[in-house]
Amino acid sequence: MIKLRYSKRLFKRSSSSSKQQAAPRGGDNGGGGAGEIEWEVRPGGMLVQKREEGRGGQETVTVRVSTGFSWHHVSIGATSTFGELKVMLSMVTGLKTREQRLLFRGKERDDTDHLHMVGVRDKDKVLLLEDPALKDMKLRALSAP
Secondary structure (H helix, E strand, C coil), X not given: CCCCCCCHHXXXXXXXXXXXXXXXXXXXCCCCCCCCCCEEECCCCCEEECCCCCHHHCCEEEEEEECCCCEEEEEEXXXXXXXXXXXXXXXXXXXXXXXXXXXXXXXXXXXXXXXXXXXCCCCCEEEEEECHHHHHHHHHHHHCC
């Protein structure tokens, strides 16, 4: 169980003009080593610790994509979808988005699944496969006279 000291300013919305800086965790500020924590209220009304805004406000992750015979390193926003990742991979591999199947942790992921919701972190591996049905259709079209 975590104890929070009651403070009236804890439950006030923070304004952009008065930003508080968090003290380092190891610093001695006379309050038992606890640093000043900045809070924010989310649209749903939940009170959470304010995030640090680095890199323009959006965190990026580097995803290692294996196509079976080659590796590609793709940098993409952490909150992007697998569909957006497919679009970036189509520029790298030449496969159209509808011909791609992305697998993460052994499961095929939908285009609408968000990377951060599924658990993709920096330097995680994603497997890219060509859709076997479309691959078979291509071969039949090429072999037909």
